Amino acid sequence: MPDLATSTINLLIKDSPKAIAVVDTNMCIIGYSNTWLRTIAKSQTSVTGKSYYTILPDTTKSLQKIHKSCLSGGGHVVEKTKLIHSDGSIQWTKWKINAWHNELELIGGLIIVQDDITDEKRREDLLLKAESVARIGGWEVDMRSGVVYWTDVTKEIHEVPKDFIPTLEEGINFYKKGESRDNITSLVSDAIAIGKPWDTELQIVTAKGNELWVRAKGETELVDGKCIRIYGTFQDIDTKKRIELEYQRISNRLKIATDAAHIGIFDYDITKDKLVWDDHMFAIYNVDKKAFKGTFESWTSVLHPDDLAKSEQIFQSAVASSNKFDTEFRIIWPDGSIKYIKSRASIIKDAEGNPKQMVGANWDVTEFRTTKLELRRNHESFTGVFDKSNVGMVILGLNGRLLEVNKSLCVSLGYSHQELIKMTALDITYKEDIKESIRITKDLTSRKISSCHLEKRLYHKNGKIVHVLIMVTSVNDINGNLSHFIAQIVDMTSRIEAERRLKTLVEVTRGQNESLMNFAHIVSHNLRSHSTNMSMLIQFLAQEKGSNERKNIATMLSKAAESLNETVMHLNEVVQIKTGALEKMKSTSLIASINNVKDTLGALIKEKEASCKFDICKTHYVNVVPAYLESILLNLFTNSLKYASPKRKPKIKVTSKINKDSIEVHFSDNGQGIDLKRYGEKIFGMYKTFHNNKDAKGIGLFITKNQIEAMYGTIKIVSELDKGTTFILNFKKE
Amino acid sequence: MKKINTSCIIDDDDIFIYGTKRIIKEVNFCEEILVFNNGQDALDEFKKLTDLGKELPSIIFLDLNMPIMNGWEFLEQFTKIENNNQDKVIVYIISSSVDPRDLEKVGNYEIIHNYILKPFSSKDLESILKDVTA
CATH class of the missing domain: 3.30.450.20 (PAS domain)
Incomplete structure (x- = not known):
């Protein structure tokens, strides 16, 4: 080296x-x-x-x-x-x-x-520990290699094993399907595309299927504008989030409740004389928010002068005793109108136990108050009516007890007030009416009906029967439950009532009497004609010696007897219509009936060489007694044939048309016709004949008219001598 | 006793006509009897008689309920006939009707002498005869 x-x-x-x-x-x-x-x-x-x-x-x-x-x-x-x-x-x-x-x-x-x-x-260790305590995990995605790294806490939050190695897609799929997953997908896409960081709160579903709220934060690392790495934190905020959501839910609910009830909330700092109102308070007091000073005086200045001293005193004593504040007072709106306000509040004390704050609610009870006043007034007027009415009145309990009765009823029934209020409705009901009364009471209590109107009989104290008209009305309590009944009882045994009923009765019977009288005269006339003839003939027979003449008288006698019999039969027919079988009315085809009658008279029509023409719509149905309709048609046909003009062959024409609520039938012929100027109203009379015809009995049209009228129809005639006759019939539509 | 020349029956009831004719003969009430079955027939005949200058029957027995022209209608028309002996004609209503309205109407006609309820008997005829000849 x-x-x-x-x-x-x-x-x-x-x-x-x-x-x-x-x-x-x-x-x-x-x-x-x-x-x-x-x-x-x-x-x-x-x-x-x-x-x-x-x-x-x-x-x-x-x-x-x-x-x-x-x-x-x-x-x-x-x-x-x-x-x-x-x-x-x-x-x-x-x-x-x-x-x-x-x-x-x-x-x-x-x-x-x-x-x-x-x-x-050491710092790193601490951080890790802190992360684990706060349940904050980390994660990282290397965009070049696609490798995803999750810290242990992150894995813990996802409830996956420590050796779990996620992919980016798997990571995203942990987010709850729907809003959470959609959100994170778009956030991650944005981050990758434009490097936008995110910080959001979403829900995941862990590997074990638990739903959790997490706070996901993401940062990006860009190189040359290209995202090479995204990383961030991942925090379990489930508990916090749930509390937050619950709080939000509760405060929403409270807001909805106070909004709906228009309850205003106030908060008054006693020591600082600072009054805070929410929006509802301003609405209740109709005070401009901008002009509101927010002091105790802001409240007292709008109080009704009559309530001012009392309200202040109540406030002071609430503060002094730290008691709850619960009072009602009037305020005056800027427009001068007076409102009733209900106020409830609590005192909050500071650490030393001194009153510090008053928090409470106000609401407008004006409507309730006025209703209450009106109710009192109504009650007074009701009581007045009840006591002084000439109509008997009862307040009936649901059990049938007479809770209250008025003087009028006492008079009608002969009992004293004290006696009656110990009784039940059934006690005073006539024994034959009890069953019906029980049935109606059942309908009323089961709310099948809310009121009823009936005639019934009651017992007077002396045992006699009192005829009454009763009107019962159910009364509900404030919750809509049946509370009691009010019955009005009109004593019908009174003279006025009887008179009124008699009058109506007379009115109805007068008409009936009149027609009966007519009928009686006709009957007596007809019967007398025959009987007098017979008595006369019998007298002659007694005197007559000549055998030829006796034979002659005997023949006449039997003829008279026959006529008498015939008359009785005619009368019987008429009586049958009067008492007739109207129940047998039914919808009947007009054209079918006409054809039927025409067939019946086939031989006669042929003999008279008559021609018939019907112009009747097949859909024309009339509401009739079918036997009557056939009898009517038969009579009209035979009349047309019987009184045909000798100068020409009979022609019969029948047409029909629809009116508002009837079907009109025109039955025309070209026969002899009738001089209506002369016979007009007698045409339909009994035993009226107008031609020198041997067959004429004068009963046919009388019966026809009666039959039609019995079926609520009408018949009219138009005729010209030697031209022909038209009968106009109106039948009820089906 | 025979004071009356011609009497007339206007009635649609053959038996009544037979009986009346018979008692007229019995009591020898009149010389001649005219019979009509309704008011119209009678009226036509009376007009004919008047045209011929002949007298009308002096007594008329008139029924009320008849076809074509009833008794009341007949009376309306009859009073319009201008005959010399018109004033002397006496009308008797002979009817089975007990209807008070018919009885009331009788008062409206001076020409009606009486209202006789059927049955018509020889006694009735005799009293008529007494009345007329009195």
Whole structure:
């Protein structure tokens, strides 16, 4: 080893702040820095020429091995070692070992640079520990090699084994599907593309399937605008996040509640006289936020003068006793309107126990207050009506007990007030009406009906029956539950009521009487005609001696008897219509009925050489008693044929059309016609005949009209002598 | 006793006509009897008689309920006939109707002498005869 080299080395490194030792190929010291001598060699003397291992006997086997390999193959090695001294202290050392070459380009020995990194190492340890406590993990992705590195904590958070080696894609897939994964994907993409860092809170699903909130931070390293590395931290914030979310949820709920209820919150600092209101308070007091001074006076200045002293006193006593503050007062809005405010608050004390703060809520109860007032007024007027009404009134409990009755009912039933309020509704109900009363009560209590209206009979105290009209109404309580019933009872046994009913009855019966009277006269006339004939004939028979004449009288007598029989049959027919089977009404095809009757009269039509033309829509159905309709049509057909003009062959035409709620049928012929000026209203009378026709009985059209009217239809006639007749019929539509 | 020349029956009931004719003969009420089955037939005949200058029957037995022209209608038309003995004609309504409205109407016609409810008997005829000849 030339001295020159040694002395040069010594010259160069002597004053280096780092601990540097230079050795030859035999590991003998040929140079060193003062720092090395002081800190590593512990100021041993005459170290030059001595073996490195003699000076530092603690040198580990692995280090010696490195020395050896560096000497034989050259190269450059960085190594960190941990040394535990005999006193237990730990020393961390960072080694840089380089081979040096002589002028022949041969390895001349080693340059050993030694850094004491104990402090640095300790800091790193602490950091690691802190990370683990805070559950902050680290990660790194080398964009060139694609290698991903996760620290132990990161792995722990992901609940993967320590030897787990993730890929970038796997890492991303730990994020919860949906918003979290979408977010992290776009953040990572942005980071790779434009080097944008991120800091966000998202959810992951661990390898064991647990959902966790994490805070993910990412930084990028760019070289020539290209991202070569992304790295960052990964923190488990689940507990914190959940608390935060829960808090947010609760405060949202509170906000919704106070918003919906329009509850204002105030906070008054007693010592500093500082009043803070939330937005609802300003709305409740209708005070401009900008003009609000925020002092105790801000509150008292809007109080209703009548409530001022009392409210201040209540406030003072609440402060003095640290009690809860719960009061109601009136305020005056800037527009002069008065509002009722309910206020509740608590006193917060400082560490010394002195009242420091009052926090509470205010809400507007004006509506409630006015409703209450109105209710009281309503109640008063109801009580007035109740007591003074001429109608009997009862408040009925759900169990049927008479909770309250008025004077009028007491009078109607003959009981005293005290007697009645001990009774139930059924106690005063007539025994035959009890079943019905129970049924209605059931409907009312099951809320099938909310009110009812019925006639029933009650017992008077003296046992007599009182006829009443009862109106029962259910009353609900504030929660909408059935509370009680109010019944109004009109005593119908009273004269006015009876009179009123009689009047209506008379009105109804008058019409019936009139038609009955007509009928009775017709009946008596017809029956009398025959019976008088018969009595006359019998008288003649008694006197008559001549046998021929007697035979003649006998023939007439039997004819009279026959007529009488016929008349009775006619009357029977009429009575049947009056009491008739209207229940048998049904929808009937008009055209089918007409064709049917035409077929029945086939022989007669043929004989008279009549022609028929029907213009009836198939969809025309009428609501009739089918037998009546056929009888009506039969009568009209036979009339047309019977009273056909001798001058021409009969032509019958039937048409129909739809009116608003009826079907109108026109039945026309070209027969003799009737002088309506002369017979007008008698056409449809009983036993009215207008032609000198032997067959005419004067009953057909009478029955026809009655049948039509019984089915709520109408019949009219248009006729001209020697031209023809048209009957216009209106039937109810189906 | 025979004071009445011609009487007239206007009725659609054949049996009534037979009976009336018979009792007229029995009591020898009149010389001649005219019979019509309804008001129209009677009116036509009376007009014809008037045109021929002949007298009308002095007594008319009139039914109310008849086809074509009833008793009331007949009376309306009959009063318009201008015959010499028009004033002397006496009308008796002979009806089975007990309807008070019919009885009321009788008062509206001076020409109606009486309303006789069927059955029509010989006693009725006799009292008529007494009335007329009194």
